[in-house]
Amino acid sequence: MKPLLIRDGQLFDPGQGINESWSLFIKDGLISWLGKTRMMPPQLDCDVISARGLVVTPGFIDLHCHLREPGFEEKETIATGSQAAAKGGFTTVCCMPNTLPPLDNRETIEFVQAKAAEEAVLRVLPVGCITRGRKGEELVDMVELASAGVVGFSDDGDTVSNPALMRQALELSRKLGLPVIDHCEDKALSKDGVVNEGTMATQLGLAGIPPAAEENIVARDLELARLTEGRVHIAHVSTSCSVELIRHAKEEGVAVTTEVTPHHLLLTEEEVVNHSTGAKVNPPLRTIRDVEALIEALNDGTIDVIATDHAPHTVAEKALPVAEAPFGISGFETAFGSLMGLVYAEKVSIETLITRLTTAPASILGEKFGKLGTLAFGAVADLVIFDPSKEWVVDPDTFASKGRNTPLTGRTLKGKVVATISRGQLVNKDDSLDLNRPQEELRGRW
Ligand SMILES: [Zn+2]
Numbered sequence: 001m002k003p004l005l006i007r008d009g010q011l012f013d014p015g016q017g018i019n020e021s022w023s024l025f026i027k028d029g030l031i032s033w034l035g036k037t038r039m040m041p042p043q044l045d046c047d048v049i050s051a052r053g054l055v056v057t058p059g060f061i062d063l064h065c066h067l068r069e070p071g072f073e074e075k076e077t078i079a080t081g082s083q084a085a086a087k088g089g090f091t092t093v094c095c096m097p098n099t100l101p102p103l104d105n106r107e108t109i110e111f112v113q114a115k116a117a118e119e120a121v122l123r124v125l126p127v128g129c130i131t132r133g134r135k136g137e138e139l140v141d142m143v144e145l146a147s148a149g150v151v152g153f154s155d156d157g158d159t160v161s162n163p164a165l166m167r168q169a170l171e172l173s174r175k176l177g178l179p180v181i182d183h184c185e186d187k188a189l190s191k192d193g194v195v196n197e198g199t200m201a202t203q204l205g206l207a208g209i210p211p212a213a214e215e216n217i218v219a220r221d222l223e224l225a226r227l228t229e230g231r232v233h234i235a236h237v238s239t240s241c242s243v244e245l246i247r248h249a250k251e252e253g254v255a256v257t258t259e260v261t262p263h264h265l266l267l268t269e270e271e272v273v274n275h276s277t278g279a280k281v282n283p284p285l286r287t288i289r290d291v292e293a294l295i296e297a298l299n300d301g302t303i304d305v306i307a308t309d310h311a312p313h314t315v316a317e318k319a320l321p322v323a324e325a326p327f328g329i330s331g332f333e334t335a336f337g338s339l340m341g342l343v344y345a346e347k348v349s350i351e352t353l354i355t356r357l358t359t360a361p362a363s364i365l366g367e368k369f370g371k372l373g374t375l376a377f378g379a380v381a382d383l384v385i386f387d388p389s390k391e392w393v394v395d396p397d398t399f400a401s402k403g404r405n406t407p408l409t410g411r412t413l414k415g416k417v418v419a420t421i422s423r424g425q426l427v428n429k430d431d432s433l434d435l436n437r438p439q440e441e442l443r444g445r446w
Pocket of ligand 1: 156157158183235236282283
């Protein structure tokens with residue numbers, strides 16, 4: 001692997017308090033030097049990226065995505081999913097176990113790990129199921145899955161409806177030091193709902209999913225986490241009341257962490273009117289009041305991380321009527337650009353945004369999988385280079401993901417990932433960035 005020099009970028013690592021126009025040198029997959037360009041030791045045979053006007057941060061870490069393999073390769077594979085993630089600036093992604101077969105035993109976990117080692121351009125860390133076959137009846141062998149290397153446990157797509165079983169899972173999670181990643185949905189309330197319950201659902205003649213379907217389980221599992229001192233991570237939080245419950249539990253010392261998706265931070269239920277199935281997600285897009293509460297919670301730290309919940313589906317599936325089409329948005333490639341909209345609208349600082357995509361998810365993962373989410377000297381060289389002011393139009397036909405399902409088609413976003421470096425290797429490069437040729441143009445800052 002040839003060493004790589006990134007020259008004159010704005011190095012930004014909120015975890016270490018670095019925000020400097022510096023250069024960074026990568027050797028043997030590690031960050032081997034960073035500092036003022038004029039202090040740089042002489043570099044002989046290396047590739048050079050001129051990052052003048054660009055921002056260099058730790059690679060993004062996604063705690064929640066669906067890579068669909070094994071079993072649903074027509075929607076996505078580990079190879080295509082990892083390429084899409086790289087285009088989005090991610091260098092570590094945690095994939096959910098609702099595959100076919102589900103990731104509920106050592107063999108399936110090892111299958112994903114082997115596929116990832118062969119075909120993925122970045123770090124893929126599997127999440128194991130909570131219950132066998134995701135059926136909610138019997139716990140998986142959590143000790144066995146932990147030793148196989150899962151980052152946590154989840155029946156994502158479904159809630160463990162039996163609270164006694166969830167209690168047991170949380171007790172074990174405490175002993176294993178791994179989180180239970182909690183999809184909170186009381187199916188008795190959500191039933192066959194497709195969009196947020198309310199006047200819009202009524203107008204469209206669609207069955208609604210009430211906020212209480214989420215909040216019921218959030219409340220239940222916060223109490224179970226309190227009881228067991230287990231680690232619960234609330235997935236894709238979507239309502240203002242859920243946020244209130246989590247804020248209160250955190251104040252009382254419950255071991256809870258939380259994630260929110262870009263689409264729940266940016267879009268409301270109104271999207272379904274214009275983009276129909278493209279905006280059909282679970283949990284559903286909610287109201288502007290919920291969006292505002294989520295942004296506030298992201299800023300005050302009630303919400304720890306942003307996770308994409310990248311959920312690719314085929315064009316044919318999403319062409320079905322709204323009531324029948326599957327839930328999900330193909331989110332890797334639009335996440336950063338759309339989130340920068342919050343920065344430009346002055347609703348979220350760039351520091352908060354980058355923290356929630358890097359240091360915060362890294363701290364939830366711990367150091368079992370390496371020292372991630374940092375530009376520290378000696379750390380694995382997982383980096384993203386982005387142009388904060390570059391405007392681009394979302395065109396799903398250019399996605400690396402097989403999933404073209406997005407409600408953002410045709411939208412102009414400001415802020416684009418131009419290069420991704422995973423374990424020292426350049427795994428994604430925008431056409432606008434010349435390797436080995438300095439970029440003359442000085443671009444504006446955010
Ligand atoms: Zn989920």
